[in-house]
Amino acid sequence: MKKVKDRAFFKWIAASPNIDYSVATDALFIEWIRLFDPSYKLPCITSIKLGIVAIAAEIRSIVADLIEDADRVTICIDLWTASDGTRFLGIVTHFFCKSKKKPIRLVVGCKQVF
Numbered sequence: 285m286k287k288v289k290d291r292a293f294f295k296w297i298a299a300s301p302n303i304d305y306s307v308a309t310d311a312l313f314i315e316w317i318r319l320f321d322p323s324y325k326l327p328c329i330t331s332i333k334l335g336i337v338a339i340a341a342e343i344r345s346i347v348a349d350l351i352e353d354a355d356r357v358t359i360c361i362d363l364w365t366a367s368d369g370t371r372f373l374g375i376v377t378h379f380f381c382k383s384k385k386k387p388i389r390l391v392v393g394c395k396q397v398f
Contacts, residue, residue, distance in 0.1 A: 286324070286325075289321070289324055290327050290331070290335060291335065291339070293308075293326070293327070293332075293335075294327075294332060294335035294336050294338075294339055295339060297332060297336060298336045298339060298340070305329045305332045305333060306329070308326040308327065308328070308329060308332055309329070314326060347390060350379075350381055350384075350388055350390075351377075351379065353381050353382050353383050353384075354379035354380060354381060354382070354388075355379075355380070355382070356379060356380075357377055357378075357379045358377065358378045358379065359375065359376070359377050359392070360375070360376045360377070360378065361373070361374070361375055362374045362375075362376065363397075370396060371396065371397045371398070372394060372395065372396055372397065373394070373395050373397045374391065374393070374394040374395075375391075375392040375393045375394075376389060376390065376391050376392060377389070377390050377392055
């Protein structure tokens with residue numbers, strides 16, 4: 285069960301642009317996590333980094349397989365401003381996956397720009 289929880293934690297960190305590895309050493313965060321599961325011990329920084337690298341490799345492999353199955357790939361760049369004035373740049377790719385028989389849209393990246 286620890287591996288499942290660790291993997292979920294790695295995915296959460298990887299998907300959270302404002303969270304870094306050091307959250308695992310933050311006393312208040314550790315206390316909060318222990319409220320949910322007193323026996324769970326957060327992984328060390330090295331394990332977090334390795335876990336995120338492994339997840340990224342899995343995602344790259346899945347994306348590569350999907351794109352390899354496509355005849356054509358379209359890459360779109362989009363700029364927009366949120367209602368609070370924050371500006372973003374997004375890169376999205378679209379293609380038809382023959383093996384899945386459906387269109388696929390992948391967000392390649394989204395970043396706040398200044």
